[in-house]
Amino acid sequence: MYDPETNTLDIRSNGLYPSNVLSNLCSNGFRLDGMVCSSMEGFLQSLKRQDINKQRQICSMKGGNARKMSVTSWQTDQIVWWKGKAIDRQSQAYQDLIHRAYKAMFEQNELFGVTDGKAVGTLVEHAFQEHLKKQYDLCVGNSASGLDLPSVNTDIKVTSYKQPQSSCPFKDSKQKIYGLGYNLIVFVYQKHDDSKKRKGML
Numbered sequence: 001m002y003d004p005e006t007n008t009l010d011i012r013s014n015g016l017y018p019s020n021v022l023s024n025l026c027s028n029g030f031r032l033d034g035m036v037c038s039s040m041e042g043f044l045q046s047l048k049r050q051d052i053n054k055q056r057q058i059c060s061m062k063g064g065n066a067r068k069m070s071v072t073s074w075q076t077d078q079i080v081w082w083k084g085k086a087i088d089r090q091s092q093a094y095q096d097l098i099h100r101a102y103k104a105m106f107e108q109n110e111l112f113g114v115t116d117g118k119a120v121g122t123l124v125e126h127a128f129q130e131h132l133k134k135q136y137d138l139c140v141g142n143s144a145s146g147l148d149l150p151s152v153n154t155d156i157k158v159t160s161y162k163q164p165q166s167s168c169p170f171k172d173s174k175q176k177i178y179g180l181g182y183n184l185i186v187f188v189y190q191k192h193d194d195s196k197k198r199k200g201m202l
Contacts, residue, residue, distance in 0.1 A: 013063065014134065025063030030105040033083060035059050042066035043101050047080040047087075048073070055081065121158035124187050128156065147182060154183040161188050 013025040020026060024041040035056060037043040041063040046055040048071050058069050074080055078089040087094050125148060129140045132149070139151035148156040175181065 020131070020134065023063070025067065027062055028105050030101075030108045032101055032104045035083065037101075037105075039063040039066060040101065040105055045069050047082060050081045050084075050086075052084050055083070120160075120189065120191065124158045124189065125156050128185075128187070152183070154185060155180075156185050156187070158187045158189065161190050 009019055009022070011019045011022045013020055013023040015023070021028070024044060025039065027039050029036070029038050031037065032043065037046075037059045039062055042059050042061045045061075045066045046058040049055045049058060058066055061069065074089070079086050080089050080094065081087065082097060087097065129148065132138060133140060138149060141147050141150045147154060
């Protein structure tokens with residue numbers, strides 16, 4: 001939860017957006033030095049393993065599973081490993097590695113270069129549905145077969161403020177007079193691509 005008085009955000013995997021997606025346990029995948037990481041937690045836990053194959057395995061894990069792979073053997077000499085190279089946990093080299101990992105995670109996201117409004121809409125819808133599923137017990141559908149959130153009689157629409165969605169949700173003239181018969185959540189987004197950082201933002 002955000003505290004405006006101290007300008008701080010309590011980050012937790014089961015928290016409300018955006019604290020949950022900022023958690024190390026969130027499935028924010030990225031690639032670093034040719035290694036595929038499925039979460040920041042996977043990357044951090046993999047540093048505790050000298051064996052590069054084991055490290056690669058843990059890197060590919062989702063946050064919750066990766067956390068279960070934690071070991072304490074590195075704590076005595078404060079040495080961690082990355083791709084076969086020993087790194088002092090208290091060194092600048094370690095800090096630089098962590099910085100590069102977080103930078104890679106934030107710069108490598110699914111939005112960069114996407115111009116198709118439908119693709120952006122699908123991404124937003126799925127992100128919102130995943131957020132709701134973590135917080136509430138509800139049935140999630142899909143727009144192709146009906147309502148996006150049938151258990152609460154609600155549909156989701158996503159559109160750009162520059163080029164509003166042209167499709168009309170009304171099936172006939174009666175709905176224009178009496179209403180749709182279901183709830184409608186509308187997300188209006190503005191997208192910006194940073195070509196230098198190769199990062200897309202909404």
